[in-house]
Amino acid sequence: MEAENKRGLLIVVEGIDGTGKSSQVQLLADALRSSGHDVLQDRQPSDGPFGKILRKSMTEGRLAPDEELELFHKDRRQHLEDVILPALDSGTHVVLDRYYFSTMAYQGANGYDVAELRATNEAFAPAPDILFILDLDVDQALKRIGHRGDEANAFEQRDALQFCRDVFLSVKEEAYANVINSEPSMEEIHREMLSIAQAAI
Numbered sequence: 001m002e003a004e005n006k007r008g009l010l011i012v013v014e015g016i017d018g019t020g021k022s023s024q025v026q027l028l029a030d031a032l033r034s035s036g037h038d039v040l041q042d043r044q045p046s047d048g049p050f051g052k053i054l055r056k057s058m059t060e061g062r063l064a065p066d067e068e069l070e071l072f073h074k075d076r077r078q079h080l081e082d083v084i085l086p087a088l089d090s091g092t093h094v095v096l097d098r099y100y101f102s103t104m105a106y107q108g109a110n111g112y113d114v115a116e117l118r119a120t121n122e123a124f125a126p127a128p129d130i131l132f133i134l135d136l137d138v139d140q141a142l143k144r145i146g147h148r149g150d151e152a153n154a155f156e157q158r159d160a161l162q163f164c165r166d167v168f169l170s171v172k173e174e175a176y177a178n179v180i181n182s183e184p185s186m187e188e189i190h191r192e193m194l195s196i197a198q199a200a201i
């Protein structure tokens with residue numbers, strides 16, 4: 001009899017800029033691979049056609065809010081259909097840097113209703129099996145990413161990031177959510193996340 005092909009886990013890492021998401025996604029994916037698991041490491045915006053437009057807009061000039069929001073949703077649908085769901089179906093674990101919680105946070109900070117954004121996304125995007133919310137004080141996060149700019153922009157950015165941090169923390173009671181204090185060393189944070197992931201696999 002053929003061995004049953006167990007579905008992979010969708011493991012999402014969220015948090016405001018500078019909390020260490022990319023570093024932890026890399027460490028977690030590498031550690032799970034070293035333990036013999038099939039792992040796809042990926043990110044949103046994705047590297048697909050809509051994600052590329054979004055990434056370009058971040059360096060070359062922001063799009064109008066409605067156009068930007070539509071592209072985040074198109075990107076997520078395309079990424080799920082073409083990449084994430086097939087990987088999970090084949091038993092591969094997906095470690096994802098940002099997901100729809102970032103839409104709730106950042107587009108919420110742009111003025112859209114957070115609950116509506118969540119409902120729109122959860123109508124087509126499966127909830128994660130594990131969500132890591134990397135949590136750090138906004139000033140510390142800004143220090144890590146070496147914020148530069150004029151004073152007015154700094155205040156605006158600080159307020160927007162505080163809003164985003166609050167939105168990420170608003171889902172902390174979900175069964176899949178794990179709030180990770182991002183102050184300790186990368187290695188300590190990695191050990192905590194790996195032990196949670198290993199317990200679920």
Ligand SMILES: Nc1ncnc2c1ncn2[C@@H]1O[C@H](COP(=O)(O)OP(=O)(O)OP(=O)(O)O)[C@@H](O)[C@H]1O
Nearest residue numbers: 016017018019020021022023144182183184185186
């Ligand atoms: N636990 C940590 N302690 C100190 N510095 C850290 C820690 N984790 C990450 N950093 C540093 O903070 C900076 C941002 O890390 P990283 O790019 O992983 O964060 P991020 O959340 O993915 O950021 P962004 O959302 O802006 O891409 C990097 O210089 C990284 O080396």
Ligand SMILES: Cc1cn([C@H]2C[C@H](O)[C@@H](COP(=O)(O)O)O2)c(=O)[nH]c1=O
Nearest residue numbers: 017044045072098099100102103106107
């Ligand atoms: C998925 C997603 C992302 N964003 C924003 C958040 C960041 O400013 C950038 C992504 O860049 P990073 O390399 O991951 O830091 O995109 C967003 O506004 N909405 C989203 O849904």
